[in-house]
Amino acid sequence: MPGKTNPKLPTIERLTRSAVHYLERYSSSQNNLRKVLERRVLKACRHHGLDPAEFSEMIDKVLKRCVDSGLVNDRSYAETKTASLRRRGGSRRKIEAQLTQKGVDRDTIRSVLDDGAGTEEEAAAAYARRRRLGPFRNAADRAARREKDLAAMCRAGFSFDIALRVIDAAKDDA
Incomplete structure (x- = not known):
């Protein structure tokens, strides 16, 4: 294919540039960045016929650099x-x-969710508003679509009690 270049062999410098380039565009957790770098190494290894396991130490070094410099922080990402x-x-x-x-990791997730801003009911009201459910629906259709x-609120992960309160609330209350 014209315009396609062959992947170069991974080096620490190339992997670091790839990681920084990715982190410029997206926020990422440490494990997610590892997967991104592993995919890049795998692509190069397939082309050159090498074993991707040979480059795992390089990936670890790049990740350590990113964590030490503060580019990757699982808590702030969460x-x-x-x-x-x-x-x-x-x-x-x-x-x-x-x-x-x-x-x-689960401990970080739990601590962020416990410390985090916004309650489950506020999130449910935001979801209902965005999807135009319950009090945000046309008044004529509201009873028929209750x-x-x-069901939509429950599928979104809200408990039945919270879904019931939000769906049955008046528009001003929600």
């Missing part, structure tokens, strides 16, 4: 991601699942 998801109406379960998927709205 706080930022939690605040963002809460504003959009993310439930505690959804936030836990997404942070776990990105490699943040069960579906409750």
Whole structure:
């Protein structure tokens, strides 16, 4: 294919540049950055016929550099991601699942969620507002769609009690 270049062999400098370039664009946890670097190494190793395990020590060094310099901090990543998801109406379960998927350890997740801003009811109200459920729905359709709205809230990870309070609330209360 014209325009495609062959991947170069990974070095500490190349992996560091890749990590910094990635971190300029995205916030990341330590484990997620490791996966990004491992994919880059795997691509180069496939092309050159090498074993990716040979480069694991290099990846560890690059990650240590990033952590030591403060570019990667799992706690601040979890706080930022939690605040963002809460504003959009993310439930505690959804936030836990997404942070776990990105490699943040459970203790950090629990402490961030316990310290974090916003309650579960505020997040549920934000979710209902964004999806136009319950009190944010057209008044004529509200009674007919109540069960579906409750189901949507529960699928989003909110408890039935919270979903019931938000869906049955008056528009001013929500």
